[in-house]
Amino acid sequence: MLKKGILFIAGFFILSLCLQAQESPVIENRSTTIHNIDGKEYFFHAVLPKQTLFSIAKAYGVSVDDIIRENPELRNQPLRFDQIIRIPVKQHASESNQPRSSTIEETIFTQHKVRRRETVYGISRLYDITESELLEHNPQARSGLKTNMVLRIPRTKQTLVYFKEYVVMPQQTLFSISREFGVSISQLEELNPELKNGLKAGQVLRIPVENVQHVQPPFVDAGPEEELDTEPEKIPQVIDPYCSDPEIKSHYNVALLIPLYLENMDEEGFISPEARNQSFAFVEYYEGMMIALDSIRARGADIRLSVYDVDESEVKARAAIWKPEMANMDLIIGPFFPKVFPVVADFAKDKNIPIVSPLHSDDKELLRKYPHMFQVTPDLQTQLDNMAEYIVDHFPNENIVVVHNNQPGVINLIESHKHALNQGLNRYVFARDSANMAELDGYFLNGVYVGERKSNVYVINDSLWQKQEESGSISDMEFSDYEKQDFVSEIVYSRDGMDVLKTTLDSNKRNVVVSLMGGEATIANYTRQLSQLRDTFDLVVFGVPQWRDYNSIDTEYLQYLETHIFSTDFIDYEKEYNLDFIRRYRAANYVEPGVMGFRATETGIYFFTALMQYGAQFYRCMEFINQSKSYNSPFIFQKPYASGGYENQFVYIYRYEDYTIRDVRETKEGMATRDRP
Numbered sequence: 001m002l003k004k005g006i007l008f009i010a011g012f013f014i015l016s017l018c019l020q021a022q023e024s025p026v027i028e029n030r031s032t033t034i035h036n037i038d039g040k041e042y043f044f045h046a047v048l049p050k051q052t053l054f055s056i057a058k059a060y061g062v063s064v065d066d067i068i069r070e071n072p073e074l075r076n077q078p079l080r081f082d083q084i085i086r087i088p089v090k091q092h093a094s095e096s097n098q099p100r101s102s103t104i105e106e107t108i109f110t111q112h113k114v115r116r117r118e119t120v121y122g123i124s125r126l127y128d129i130t131e132s133e134l135l136e137h138n139p140q141a142r143s144g145l146k147t148n149m150v151l152r153i154p155r156t157k158q159t160l161v162y163f164k165e166y167v168v169m170p171q172q173t174l175f176s177i178s179r180e181f182g183v184s185i186s187q188l189e190e191l192n193p194e195l196k197n198g199l200k201a202g203q204v205l206r207i208p209v210e211n212v213q214h215v216q217p218p219f220v221d222a223g224p225e226e227e228l229d230t231e232p233e234k235i236p237q238v239i240d241p242y243c244s245d246p247e248i249k250s251h252y253n254v255a256l257l258i259p260l261y262l263e264n265m266d267e268e269g270f271i272s273p274e275a276r277n278q279s280f281a282f283v284e285y286y287e288g289m290m291i292a293l294d295s296i297r298a299r300g301a302d303i304r305l306s307v308y309d310v311d312e313s314e315v316k317a318r319a320a321i322w323k324p325e326m327a328n329m330d331l332i333i334g335p336f337f338p339k340v341f342p343v344v345a346d347f348a349k350d351k352n353i354p355i356v357s358p359l360h361s362d363d364k365e366l367l368r369k370y371p372h373m374f375q376v377t378p379d380l381q382t383q384l385d386n387m388a389e390y391i392v393d394h395f396p397n398e399n400i401v402v403v404h405n406n407q408p409g410v411i412n413l414i415e416s417h418k419h420a421l422n423q424g425l426n427r428y429v430f431a432r433d434s435a436n437m438a439e440l441d442g443y444f445l446n447g448v449y450v451g452e453r454k455s456n457v458y459v460i461n462d463s464l465w466q467k468q469e470e471s472g473s474i475s476d477m478e479f480s481d482y483e484k485q486d487f488v489s490e491i492v493y494s495r496d497g498m499d500v501l502k503t504t505l506d507s508n509k510r511n512v513v514v515s516l517m518g519g520e521a522t523i524a525n526y527t528r529q530l531s532q533l534r535d536t537f538d539l540v541v542f543g544v545p546q547w548r549d550y551n552s553i554d555t556e557y558l559q560y561l562e563t564h565i566f567s568t569d570f571i572d573y574e575k576e577y578n579l580d581f582i583r584r585y586r587a588a589n590y591v592e593p594g595v596m597g598f599r600a601t602e603t604g605i606y607f608f609t610a611l612m613q614y615g616a617q618f619y620r621c622m623e624f625i626n627q628s629k630s631y632n633s634p635f636i637f638q639k640p641y642a643s644g645g646y647e648n649q650f651v652y653i654y655r656y657e658d659y660t661i662r663d664v665r666e667t668k669e670g671m672a673t674r675d676r677p
Contacts, residue, residue: 029202041089046202251302257334259311288597292604373645392424570652
């Protein structure tokens with residue numbers, strides 16, 4: 001009986017396999033793009049619903065055993081939707097990656113001026129089109145033709161294009177693919193008319209061949225699907241030849257040195273409430289990093305992450321760097337505490353390993369000392385300089401007032417911010433005056449323009465000034481008389497109060513009140529009194545990040561005052577990519593993510609992508625990486641010192657509007673001034 005049962009089960013199993021083979025769908029998303037990994041050639045196949053190993057193997061002309069051999073996880077796990085598997089390339093298959101051609105038809109228009117007695121029928125016959133086509137593109141002709149009326153005549157133009165095929169990875173968008181291959185979304189839509197039905201994982205796209213030849217492997221961050229800038233992109237100058245042909249490995253080793261305080265956990269896995277509170281934020285960071293790791297692996301990247309429990313203890317830091325595998329790391333993230341960061345940074349510098357400082361550090365000397373260090377959170381001076389640049393760009397003709405409380409310890413930052421404002425405004429006035437003088441009738445005398453008024457300032461046109469501004473080459477002789485002007489009023493609020501502040505406001509201009517002070521009770525009263533002046537003065541208020549945490553401030557006041565806040569972190573809950581992260585984090589951890597979780601995922605995606613695109617020496621190609629930044633990536637790394645490391649220069653500026661907060665830089669609305677030239 002047992003023997004019959006076994007035979008029945010075996011027979012049923014064989015029958016199931018046969019049925020499965022018969023019912024397997026045709027593989028329509030067969031990849032033709034070959035990837036070389038460790039000297040072997042592979043196709044990357046994105047598994048779609050109902051696809052089986054049998055049908056996939058048949059489509060690629062290999063055996064099921066060949067696929068399992070290259071994807072050993074399939075021995076113990078079933079094939080799943082959205083999984084990316086390697087398919088070994090047979091010798092004869094390499095020809096399939098050769099460029100192919102296709103003809104694209106597009107409609108262009110010529111013009112026809114109607115002559116006396118011409119008819120719709122006659123004109124349509126003249127250009128070999130139908131009457132309905134002519135009327136479709138010229139609706140004004142439906143009521144009758146008139147002499148000298150200009151008609152648009154549709155013509156079909158055929159263009160031969162060459163392309164290669166690319167399989168869409170899970171979570172990619174048209175925006176990310178267009179940036180990855182350096183083509184526009186419209187080009188992709190022309191070559192792939194089926195995109196009108198949407199983009200799907202596993203879909204085979206045609207990519208113009210002239211662009212395919214110069215790209216790195218498809219390991220890019222999938223940003224939001226947005227329109228590309230209409231202005232032509234600036235092509236970064238190739239400083240290092242390495243970036244044109246980087247050393248790409250099949251996988252990369254990354255170390256995460258993060259405080260988990262595992263010593264506080266007992267044998268049964270219980271951790272005290274005090275220790276749990278101590279490690280909570282870092283566990284959130286760890287979980288965010290895991291989501292980044294899953295996301296990048298879904299795109300075919302092989303990142304091998306090792307986690308080490310390192311807090312403020314120097315003993316733990318040294319124990320971590322003494323691990324034999326640490327010398328083979330391609331990237332180190334952490335430690336998180338400034339006290340022990342130099343211990344690991346010295347090791348990373350000796351081994352030529354890039355190291356990421358995840359949190360804020362006040363020690364600028366670290367950036368001077370470690371050339372491959374990346375400071376993720378910009379320091380307060382960088383944030384204030386960033387805000388000054390924004391104010392000068394959007395409010396150059398307005399009345400600017402800096403308000404502070406003369407706080408000990410930050411007065412140098414306040415003075416530096418005021419200087420940055422004045423310097424930017426002086427440059428703006430310098431350019432404006434030069435442009436105005438260029439319109440006067442006059443002549444040059446010893447290199448100096450003389451018109452209706454005398455001037456010792458060189459006259460330059462706007463385009464020349466812009467080029468000099470970007471290169472930092474404006475001479476002191478041209479700018480010296482301008483940089484001494486003071487356009488910024490200053491109020492010490494704790495000493496002068498609202499009455500004195502009111503005297504600095506201008507009823508004929510917009511007043512930009514830059515408020516560099518805190519204290520919940522102080523700010524609650526301050527914003528209330530300012531709002532009472534709103535009917536008399538046009539006010540725009542800039543505040544510090546702490547204001548958002550003050551519960552006693554009436555949001556109505558912040559909105560009424562058009563309050564802007566600068567910050568290193570901003571979560572737009574209306575963006576789909578943020579909502580997607582929240583859903584994934586919630587599903588994995590059963591709690592809502594905080595700022596640390598978001599920042600961890602952003603950091604992981606950024607650096608994992610950099611590794612896969614430019615290899616372990618990605619720091620040599622930062623100009624390229626900055627150039628290809630998608631908007632939702634909060635990183636632009638630059639060197640504050642020529643021989644030092646990199647600091648993130650990206651700072652959010654958001655404003656209170658319509659009972660929510662909006663990123664003014666993303667909307668590109670900002671707060672345009674009334675009389676900005």
